[in-house]
Amino acid sequence: xxxRILQGTVTSDANKQTITVSVERRFLHPMYKKPIRSSKKYRxxxxxxxxxxxxxxxxxxxxxxxxxxRWTVLAD
Numbered sequence: 001x002x003x004r005i006l007q008g009t010v011t012s013d014a015n016k017q018t019i020t021v022s023v024e025r026r027f028l029h030p031m032y033k034k035p036i037r038s039s040k041k042y043r044x045x046x047x048x049x050x051x052x053x054x055x056x057x058x059x060x061x062x063x064x065x066x067x068x069x070r071w072t073v074l075a076d
Contacts (some may be wrong), residue, residue, distance in 0.1 A: 001064070002017055003020065003060050003061040003063075003076065004060070004061045004069075005058055005059070005060050006021075006023045006058070006059050007023070007057070007059075008021040008022050008024065008042070008056075008057065008059065008060050009021065009022050009042065009054065009055070009057075010018050010021035010051050010052065010053050010054060010055045010057055011053065011057055012052060012053065013049070013052055013053055014065070016045055016049070017045060017046055017047060017049060018044070018045065018046065018069060019043075019044050019046045019051055019057070019073065020041050020042070020043055020044075021041065021044050021057060022039050022040070022041050022044075023039065023040055023041075023059075023060055024037055024038070024039040025037075025038055025039070025040075026027060026031075026038075031036065033035065035075070040048045042059060042070075042071050043068045043069045043070075043071065044057075044069065044071040044072060044073050045062070045065050045069050045071065045072045046073045047073075049073070051070070055075075057073055058074040058075055059071040059074065059075075059076070060074050063071060
């Protein structure tokens with residue numbers, strides 16, 4: 001099964017080797033047919049600690065690294 005890849009914006013880099021990425025998705029409301037924006041935050045592993053708040057990043061699904069980290073940052 002292929003790994004999921006998501007794109008989002010870094011919202012926090014306060015922890016060591018961890019960044020928080022906010023991923024936004026858009027979809028139509030099933031009844032009202034109006035576009036809705038929904039966002040979710042993911043904790044991702046950043047080994048080199050290169051990304052700062054506001055950067056656009058791509059994250060990839062991986063095996064659990066800690067209690068909350070299940071994503072790694074893709075080096076572009």
